[in-house]
Amino acid sequence: MKIAVTYDENQNVFQHFGHTEQFKIYEIENNSVVSSRVLSSDGEGHSALAQLLENENIDKLICGGIGGCAVNALGQAGIEIFAGISGSADEAVNALLNGTLEQTTSPNCSHHGEGHQHHHGEGHSCGHSCH
Structure with a gap:
């Protein structure tokens, strides 16, 4: 099994899926982490990030905020989503493995007041168009 975590420079779960610059990818065997690596996303946008994870054969995603378009794209790729997570990426993976x-698969992108532009009524809670 492979788990991807949106990843920030402090080794924590990055809080906005559509803007993550890197993922930490964990290889799991017998319910234990056997290896991990950091993967640059080399792009931005829900569709591109979902495609990247699908190409990496990711089974599960741990992230902070995520919008409806990303939830749909990841669902179509067969990737199980654990959203609304914060704190250490390693601890989140251990919690997943421990059950x-x-x-949460519901869209929960809510970054108001953090310098993001939001225009409601354009698709999902962030106002980004699905692409």
Whole structure:
């Protein structure tokens, strides 16, 4: 099994899927991490990021905020989503493996007041168009 985590420079779960610059990819065997690596996203946008994860054969995604378009794209790729997660990426993966990480697949992108532009009524809660 392969798990991807949106990843920031502080080794934490990055809080906006559509703007993540890197993922930490964990290889899992027998419910244990056997290896991990950081993968640059080399792009931005829900579709491009979902395609990148699909190309990497990712089974599960752990992330912070995620919009409806990304949820749909990842769902079409067969990737299980654990959203609304914060804190250490490694601890989040361990919680998932231990069965204590709560699964949320609902769009929960809510970064108001953080310098992002939002225009409601354009598709999902962030106002980004699906592409």
